[in-house]
Amino acid sequence: MNMNADPNTTANAGMVFCRVCGRQIHESAANCPGCGARQLLAGESEKLVLPAFLLCIFFGYLGAHRYYAGKIGTGILMLVTAGGLGVWVLIDLIMILSGSFTDIEGRRLKRWV
Numbered sequence: 234m235n236m237n238a239d240p241n242t243t244a245n246a247g248m249v250f251c252r253v254c255g256r257q258i259h260e261s262a263a264n265c266p267g268c269g270a271r272q273l274l275a276g277e278s279e280k281l282v283l284p285a286f287l288l289c290i291f292f293g294y295l296g297a298h299r300y301y302a303g304k305i306g307t308g309i310l311m312l313v314t315a316g317g318l319g320v321w322v323l324i325d326l327i328m329i330l331s332g333s334f335t336d337i338e339g340r341r342l343k344r345w346v
């Protein structure tokens with residue numbers, strides 16, 4: 234047994250913990266066998282597309298969708314540039330719709346609801 238192992242990492246390769254009930258499940262499982270909760274895929278954000286989409290549509294010039302994704306810095310930058318005079322907001326909107334928009338940790342927003 235490796236005593237230097239980080240206790241927060243899973244002991245078994247390819248196993249992760251359900252983000253709802255904490256049960257150990259395989260990383261490829263789409264749903265938890267225990268509680269049925271849908272699991273995040275690798276590189277998938279827990280943030281949802283729909284709120285980001287609505288925030289971008291209505292408050293995109295304020296950078297609201299970027300605050301939602303945790304991107305406070307670029308959100309403020311978007312606020313003071315009025316969404317890059319609308320161009321930046323439009324680009325973000327396309328990114329959100331295409332599933333390419335990422336949160337602060339670089340994970341893509343894939344789920345709508």
Ligand SMILES: [Zn+2]
Nearest residue numbers: 251254265268
């Ligand atoms: Zn579960």
